[in-house]
Amino acid sequence: MTSDYYDVIIVGTGPAALGAAFHLTDAATSLSILMVDRDRICSGGLLNDCKQNYSYPIGFAAENWTREEAERLLPLVEEKLQPVFKEKQNVEVYQKRAERIGVSLLDVRQAHVGTDRSRLLIQRLMSELSARGVHILLEKEVTDVFDDADWSGITIAGAEKVRGGKVIVAPGRKGFSFLQRIMERMGIGCIDNIVDVGIRLETTLNNYPIVNDYYDPKFYFPDGVRTFCTNSGHARVTIERYHEFNLVNGHAFSEEQAGNNLVNFALLKTIGLKDPVRSGQQMAVFLGRLAHEIGGGKPLMQRVGDFRMGKRSTAETFNNDLYSFRPTCPVTAGDLGLAVPAKIMRHIWAAMKKLDTIVPGILHPSTIMYYPEIKMYANKPSFLDRYFRVSGHLYMVGDGAGTSRGITGAWASGIRAAEGILRCM
Ligand SMILES: Cc1cc2nc3c(=O)[nH]c(=O)nc-3n(C[C@H](O)[C@H](O)[C@H](O)COP(=O)(O)OP(=O)(O)OC[C@H]3O[C@@H](n4cnc5c(N)ncnc54)[C@H](O)[C@@H]3O)c2cc1C
Numbered sequence: 198m199t200s201d202y203y204d205v206i207i208v209g210t211g212p213a214a215l216g217a218a219f220h221l222t223d224a225a226t227s228l229s230i231l232m233v234d235r236d237r238i239c240s241g242g243l244l245n246d247c248k249q250n251y252s253y254p255i256g257f258a259a260e261n262w263t264r265e266e267a268e269r270l271l272p273l274v275e276e277k278l279q280p281v282f283k284e285k286q287n288v289e290v291y292q293k294r295a296e297r298i299g300v301s302l303l304d305v306r307q308a309h310v311g312t313d314r315s316r317l318l319i320q321r322l323m324s325e326l327s328a329r330g331v332h333i334l335l336e337k338e339v340t341d342v343f344d345d346a347d348w349s350g351i352t353i354a355g356a357e358k359v360r361g362g363k364v365i366v367a368p369g370r371k372g373f374s375f376l377q378r379i380m381e382r383m384g385i386g387c388i389d390n391i392v393d394v395g396i397r398l399e400t401t402l403n404n405y406p407i408v409n410d411y412y413d414p415k416f417y418f419p420d421g422v423r424t425f426c427t428n429s430g431h432a433r434v435t436i437e438r439y440h441e442f443n444l445v446n447g448h449a450f451s452e453e454q455a456g457n458n459l460v461n462f463a464l465l466k467t468i469g470l471k472d473p474v475r476s477g478q479q480m481a482v483f484l485g486r487l488a489h490e491i492g493g494g495k496p497l498m499q500r501v502g503d504f505r506m507g508k509r510s511t512a513e514t515f516n517n518d519l520y521s522f523r524p525t526c527p528v529t530a531g532d533l534g535l536a537v538p539a540k541i542m543r544h545i546w547a548a549m550k551k552l553d554t555i556v557p558g559i560l561h562p563s564t565i566m567y568y569p570e571i572k573m574y575a576n577k578p579s580f581l582d583r584y585f586r587v588s589g590h591l592y593m594v595g596d597g598a599g600t601s602r603g604i605t606g607a608w609a610s611g612i613r614a615a616e617g618i619l620r621c622m
Contacts, residue, residue: 203231203332205618206351206361208339210239212604213367213595215322216611219277222329224619230331231361233353235338238319242604245435246428246448247310247318248413249280249604255305255415256603258574261585261610270609277322278608280308286410294555295416302555303415311430311451342366342379342591349590363618367595367611370573371439373478376597377576385587386579391599392477393572394484394541395422395465396533397445398549399434399565401522404558405460413462416555418548420466427462430454434461434526434567436496442485445496445526445567459525463570464545464552481571488536488569492529496569499533501549502562507534520563533568574599584617585610592617 205221207214210232221228238244250256251274253267288304295302310318327333334353341352342364350360368375380387407414408429416424428449437444447461470477488497499510500520509532516523534542553560577599578587585594592614594600594607601607 200229200332201358202229202360204228204362205230205365206359206363207232207365207367208342208351209367209369209372209595210234210323210333210335211367211369211595211607212243213369213601213607213611214365215239215277215326216274216608217365217367217594217615218326218331218611220273220612220615221618222326222331224615225622226329228622231334231359232326232331233334233337233339233351235336237335238316243319244315245312245446246426247312247315247604248426249278249308249310250413251275251280251306251308251605252303255303256601256606257609258577258599258601258606260577261580261600262606267606267609270612271605273612274605274608278308278318283307283309283412288411291407291411291414291555298551298554299419300551300555301417303417305413305415307412309412309449309451311454312448313454314451339375344383344588344591361590363590363592363621365592365594365611365614365618366598367593367607368597370596372597373573373576376593380576380578380587383588387576389476389478389576390470391467391574392470392481393465393467393574394481394538395425395463395545395570396537397434397447397461397463397567397570398559399459399461399524399567400559400561400563402429402458402460404561404564405556406558407556408460416552418551420544420547421468422464422466422544422548424552425463425465427460429460430456432457432459432461432525434524436526436528439485441482442489443496444485445528445570457525459522461525464548465570465572466541466544468541478573478576481573484538485569485571491536492531495528496567497531497533497536498524498526498528498565498567499531500562501560501564501566504533504566505562508532522563524565526567528567533566537568572602574602582617583613584620585614586617
């Protein structure tokens with residue numbers, strides 16, 4: 198049963214929401230708190246693979262975070278997520294090779310849970326919050342948020358209204374349209390000019406052995422291209438479903454599971470849009486729909502061998518001869534050249550050549566290039582203060598509000614909103 202008033206209402210149960218809830222209950226045990234999520238279990242990266250990066254700037258939006266601010270909060274994130282850090286080896290060797298050709302490799306503190314074990318982590322976190330008296334409402338969609346002169350709060354599907362002294366909205370990337378609608382109605386200014394567009398590569402461990410030394414190596418190439426979200430061990434490429442198109446993503450199971458000797462990771466190019474095109478979301482939708490059309494309703498995949506020869510991959514030849522392993526996400530074998538904008542493809546291909554020089558193997562003909570992998574970085578609201586407040590009693594945090602790009606950054610963003618709320622109590 199829901200009460201009709203809570204001191205704080207949190208929309209979402211992802212890492213941003215959890216960061217806020219834990220920080221609030223650490224500091225003020227008497228606060229009444231409601232968390233609402235439309236799903237049964239919080240989704241996204243906490244559930245899939247759950248690799249955690251504990252080094253700035255990974256996962257932090259530079260415009261909202263200084264190194265000092267991130268490093269102040271990362272220990273608090275660590276305290277709650279209790280990561281077991283991965284050992285790294287030979288990082289300097291790879292760094293030297295990279296530097297020689299104008300590429301940098303960041304040395305990041307990382308932990309990896311694995312998709313099979315992340316549910317246990319989520320269950321531990323949720324039971325801890327319940328034990329602290331937080332009321333958690335799952336499988337309920339929040340359809341609106343209010344912050345008027347006389348009341349602030351939310352509407353839950355089925356027209357139930359709940360008032361809240363403060364409201365934190367943390368609906369993640371999939372909550373993009375929901376946030377956009379609220380901001381438009383409330384007249385909250387925002388910008389949406391960044392989008393990351395790229396491909397996901399899948400290959401054998403032999404062709405990318407660096408992952409035995411460094412779980413998720415963060416390479417930064419010229420032209421705004423970087424490696425992102427590397428998975429290995431028992432790794433799989435997956436589909437991220439949206440309304441009008443599908444994107445690809447990837448995850449891996451924990452080390453306890455038998456490996457499939459495959460690796461996957463994304464190569465993304467960051468695009469900063471300027472007049473007259475300003476909406477990263479719109480661009481993502483157009484690109485996603487184009488790929489959807491060309492792929493007959495599915496993402497595309499092409500072997501590097503075919504790409505280099507300028508010919509499309511076909512379903513019949515996809516696993517022939519040199520193409521020794523089967524795709525973990527069998528989508529439409531085709532021609533990326535028809536779907537990826539030329540400039541983006543050129544810069545990604547240049548990055549792949551550099552990567553193959555640093556870690557020889559990735560350009561093996563069997564490597565699969567999946568498209569599209571696109572990260573929409575939200576309608577970044579105009580914040581009124583450093584606590585991510587957007588109006589009198591309303592805060593917006595996490596990937597959906599563009600304050601983070603990963604689990605740890607999202608969790609830290611939630612802490613910052615909680616700090617803002619606690620200052621007013
Ligand atoms: C497949 C996949 C793998 C990933 N792997 C990693 C990884 O390994 N490491 C990493 O750092 N990051 C990873 N990410 C990114 C990571 O998931 C995000 O950075 C992080 O989860 C953002 O946290 P958040 O709290 O902002 O949003 P989310 O985690 O997306 O949580 C938002 C929550 O709000 C709920 N919600 C949305 N709208 C409503 C509504 N209207 N009413 C009620 N509830 C609502 C959603 O159901 C969701 O549970 C991955 C993402 C995906 C999709």
